[in-house]
Amino acid sequence: MKKFKPLILAFLCENSAYRAIDVASMRKVSYLESIRVIKVPCSGRISSTHILQAFSNGADGVIIFGCLKGGCNYVDGNLRAQLRVKKLKKILDIIGLGGERLEMHLVGFCEAGKILECMNNFYMKIREIGPNPLKSKGVFK
């Protein structure tokens, strides 16, 4: 069987995680190229629809990075996002996608090591779980 290569979408808060990724690449550490990155003004901007949209467009996993607790530029955007993720995980479980395909982490803007570690662990986890079930059901090509 061909080795399964998960496609992962990462939402990065431009105030913390996006900087951290920059720092990581300045050290020329390679991370997995099938992790696609989207910059958002705050992790609190990401609503459930965007995450579901990602799954319906073929993402095998979605990972969200927000600022550390108490460090959000917009007071509590990161905590709101965390709550939303918590709720959505349950919904993903119910609809059969599996809540473990969604993760959220809080990172500081210089924690390049942490963000890469989270991404790698998530990648490995998704590889264990297998591809997005919507793919085999022919929802999209």
Added chain:
Amino acid sequence: MSAARIGVFICKCGGEISNTIDLGSLKEHVKKIPNVVYVEEHDFLCFNEGQEALKKAIREHRLNRIVIAACSPRLHEIAFRRILSEEGVNPCMLEIVSIREQCAWPYSDNPSKATEKAKNMVKAAILRVKTLEEIGEVTVPAKLSVLVIGGGIAGITAALKLADYGFQVYLVEKEATLGGKGLQLGTVFPTEDCGVCMVPYKLERHRKCLFKYVELVLTNPRTKIFTKSIVEHVEGYLGNFKVIVRKNPTYVDFEKCVACGVCEEVCPIEVSNEFDFGLSKRKAIYMPSPHILPRTYIIDEENCSKCGECEKVCPFNAINLNEKLERIELNVGAIILTTGFREFNPKNMYGYGIYPDVITQLMLARMLDLSGPTGGRLVRVSDGEKPSKIVMIQCVGSRDPKINPYCSSICCSIALKHARSIKERHPEIDVTIVYKDIRLMGKYDEKYLMECERLGVNFVKGEVIDVKWDPELKRFRIKLESFGERKCLLADLIVLSTGFIPSANAIELAEVLDISLRRDKFFASTHPKFAPLETNVSGIFVCGAAQGPTDISETINQALAVVSKVAKVLGKGEVRVKLSKAVVNENYCIGCRVCEISCPFNAAKVSVQGISNVVEVMCKECGICAAECPAEAIQLVNYRDEQLNEIIKGVLSS
């Protein structure tokens, strides 16, 4: 709107990008995407030649949307946006793809992977740039006036400096006099100045003598002081707040009073003076301390019988016992909160409130003050005799998870300052400090510790378990645990180093201003490091001890910092706002108030018609409301749902 003409510019970054990524195939890939009319690669887009080439291409090919594939947007985004606006293109029509940080560098050992990812990222950016909207600017007129709430050291410093800069300043103080806690302190660390002299007044920074400048109170037209006043209602936003101040009657016009004291002589009522914690007596019309500001007599409403004796004898007709409560409407551009702190009340702890000889550090400060109630004499409150053994207990009501978990940060310095002055004046008095940790936060405070050790102050690390009065010895027995051992100390005066808690009406004020408080009930700042003095409502600032216990030097630093912030925001007389804010689609809005509740900056408000409305000046573009809105009626410009979905599709397509 004219059709999108997208120009894609790829930077080689002097080989950093082009050595890894196959730019030829990237260009081929990009050219096939609809609406892309121009693709160019350049050695260094950030250099002058690169920027000129960018400008030329925009002009010649009439490009209206630009994608730049280069380094991280964090590096040159501002410069590129400026070029766009110079060429007459809206600066928002730009999308930067960091193919250097996200493709070339991480996969320098695998060029095909890097090229694939770069193709994908550039394609997604082209899809996104197509959906971007033009963003305009609005200017909102700003009032050149500032309201300062709280007349302590922070408030007066800020007010004075702002008046210097030409702002009209309104200073609201809930007490009848200005000066706050500074007046009660006696001497202050680290310079051992007189506490009263630290309180600035009107035109001078830190006056050395108060009385020299009293007239200036009346002459500065730019500061208006409201004593015994409370902010009752606030509405509006940065640049244009409407404030209603309730001015309670003071009965004595401080502009007329010359503090001759005739009224005090005739007043028939005598009570104890709370300014000196009951160490002295006063009349119902009184001056709490000779140093108060403004220098005027004040009437204590609770005890005054309104007999009218004082009104009759006042030679300047300064007293009017029929004065009524007033409501004053102000129009200001910004608000500064300097409400300060108060001492934690250690009621029933270590015998406080039961035995008169258990006192707090602030009370000791009154005693040690040379112009205080005892004239600087150290006495036991119960019998007026000189104490021989003093024990100070640290961390009363702070660093205790059950009461206040935080460190009040200045009580150690206060205790050492007092221990030192006691030892200097009376070397025969035995002073012991029982502490958990000695924490000296100030730059110059370490010298107090050294001097206390030199002068023979005893330090005992441990926790006090119990304080009991021993009637035989006529002394307190203090049981404590130190390094696992039980110890007993004797004392005839106990001084509690109480922690500090927020001012009494901080909670009420937070409700009026609609700003958030921390868990410890001090005012919260938007970011502990990057915006320590800004509250969640733009235009409302906080400084001094209102945001946590601080010493005087830090308080003054913060007050000056806030002044420069206010001057920057209001200085031009207008506030410019880029309209990349949240917008409401009125057809979808159901008036559920979710945006109002979720907005951390109080920018979204639901009108009487049940339709949400975003105040542009207050919105800080986080998009939290857009994510929370159940009807998808509120959207963040350029991060709208459909725009985000577009980029999600683009990024995930192979």
